[in-house]
Amino acid sequence: MSIATLFASKKENDLFKTCHYLLKKLQVNVTHTGLSETLQRHVEYPSLLAIKDTLFEYGIESGAIEKGVHSYDAFETPFICSIQQEGWPIACFTLVTSTTAEHIEYLDPITEKPISIPVADFEQIDKHIILLLDTTAPRDEAHFVENSKKQRNHMLTKRVPVFLVLAAILLAGGYILSQPVGMQTWYGLGYLLSAFLGLVVSSLLIWNEIDAHNPFIKEVCGGKSKKLSCNAVLSSSKASLMGISWSVWGFTFFATFFTTQVLFPANTSFMLMWSVLSLLVAPYILFSIYYQWKVVRQWCPLCLAVQAVLAVNALMAVGCLPGTPAFITAIAPYTMAAILFTGLFFLLLTNMAIPQLKDARDGKSYEKRWKKLRYNPEIFQALLDKSDRVTIPVDHLGIVVGNPQATHEIIKVCNPYCGPCSKVHPELEHIIKTNPDVRIRIIFTATGEDTDKRTPPVAHLLAIQQKYGHEKVQLALDDWYLAPHKDYEAFAQKYPMNGELQEQQEKIFAMRDWCNDMKIRATPTIYINGRELPDSYRVNELRNFF
Incomplete structure (x- = not known):
């Protein structure tokens, strides 16, 4: 590959x-x-x-x-x-x-x-x-429009940094070429390009330090080759200076180099300063090659790429410095201060960012393991067995949606005007649509009194079930719970009744008494096969078990 x-x-x-x-x-x-x-x-x-x-x-x-x-x-x-x-x-x-x-x-x-x-x-x-x-009945993605907008925003966010870097290179390069053409022009372009290449390679070294198991990084670093291994070199005893890895030092060097070349393209003072720095770091090239060759006896492709860029810089520095008289006095104090503080900024930023990024990577790994444990059916059942159970029969109570002969039953105790009840409704709907062996029993907390605003919609839903059956009441529940505003008058006009509403009072009383006997104090209250859903689980997590 x-x-x-x-x-x-x-x-x-x-x-x-x-x-x-x-x-x-x-x-x-x-x-x-x-x-x-x-x-x-x-x-x-x-x-x-x-x-x-x-x-x-x-x-x-x-x-x-x-x-x-x-x-x-x-x-x-x-x-x-x-x-x-x-x-x-x-x-x-x-x-x-x-x-x-x-x-x-x-x-x-x-x-x-x-x-x-x-x-x-x-x-x-x-x-x-x-x-x-x-493949006879495929359907479009749920929330396709919302996801399309989210995807566009995500793609734009990811591409902006790339576009900014390319724009910076083009602007700096254009500025250099707009000046009178001479040796300084070509050295300026050379430093700009080498700084960019060095930044790319050193960024891959930082990536390797954060996630050495990434397939792309592993392939770049030699794949299965026994002679090529970035990890063997970068994890060795001499792969750090003052407790800071060479990867961080390299990234700091090239990030500072690139930043100053973009902000001060072909600036004589900055070019001279970087020429001096390039010659000062040139001995590291020999050290790195010797260390990989004789000590570790393995090669780091990314490290060799960095050495190649440093070698090119050193060659350009040799050509740049002798042609400049009194070059030391041409280096302004501001230049040295700018490079020093920019370098310190990148050094501190990288040292702080790497542990955070490692923690984020490890956090995803731990989260995945935790979810496998959390969503283990045996563990979930063990927690269910320890929770409160339904002690009063629910036969003939409430509204049943889904397969009436299903093995598993989820009881949802709710208030028709309850916001959280509306939010869990589509989650429960998803379960019965994807699993025919699960049914939902909805028990309402309405009192049945005329002064209780919960009574009319509950009576209407019960009447729809009585008159039209389970499939029709399931659609009616969607119309009620998924509506942005609970308007009973509009709902009643959509499902007209002729006296069936007066036949529901005893059913409502029976649900009220059941709720009182079970000491229901909040809605929604969820029971799974006669056991209350543990507090540590949410309704949207039930799809992992059904």
Whole structure:
């Protein structure tokens, strides 16, 4: 796998590419942001289960099987499988788009282009686990419009720093070329470009210090080569000075160099000062090469790139200094002060930022492990068993939505005008839509008295269930809870009744008595299979169990 290819495809992994390619092929409206977030918040990410559950969000049902002795053309395409070619550190998911007895066409997870190879060749790289797909009823991404705006803002935020750096280089370069052309012009351009290249390479060294396990960094640093290893060099005993790693020193040097070249392009005083500094650091080139060659006996490609840039700077410095008479007096005190304080700023900033970035990286890792523990069904059930249980039967109480014969029942005790109850409604709706073995029982806290404003909408919802059944009342619940304003008069006009409202009072009284006996003090109160939802869990987390 080449570095260029890896860099071009590092932004998104194979799970994202596979799902995105499939959804686009099915003409589903999907955003990078929405798909990526859905995949990454899955407890088992990255895995085939994460793909399966993510595609379900887009209306695509699936099932995983072992290929066994079956031929590929026996399976309906498209389907998802896992492949690993020689030289790949891990297997990658791919989408098979068509199969014949001789050839198979699939999405290359690296280039993101469909390719066709003989079945025998594909058999050698396939892991023989296939995710069959039902693509008959795909649906667009939920909150597609909102996610599209979020994605545009995110992309703009990410690109602004790149555009600013490029603009700074072009402006500085343009200013240099606008001056009378001479040796100072070419040295100025040379320093500007070398400072930029040094900044890029030293930034990769900082990235390596923060996340040495990143696939792109690992490939840049030699991949599986036994002679190339950035970590072996950068973690050695001589890889620091005054307790600060050479990566930080290098980044500070080039960040300061680049900043001053952009702010003071082809400035004689700054060019002379950097010429002196370039010659002063030149001995480090020999030290670094000798240290990697004879002591560590491994090479750091990024370190060698830094030495190459330093060597170019030193050569330009040799040419720049002799042609300048009395060059020492030409270096203004302001120049030295500007370089000194800019360097101190970058040194302190980098030293403070690296631990924070490491903590952020580790925090994501710990969060992932914590979620796997938190969403373990056995642990969740153990906590449920310790919580308060429903001691009074709920048969024939409230409104039931979902499959009436479902094994699992979630009880939601709510107030029709309760804001938090409205917020959990779509979460519970999602559960019953994605899991036919779960039903929701809604019990209201209305008193049934005429003076209670909760009574009319509750009576109306009960009447809709009585007159039209579970499916109609489910739509009515959506109309009520998802409305931005709870307007009972408008709701009643949409679902007219002829005397059914007067038949609901006993049902409301029964729910009121149940709530009083169960000592319901807040809404919504959630029970899972007769046990109250533990305080440490939220309703939106229930989708991890159902």
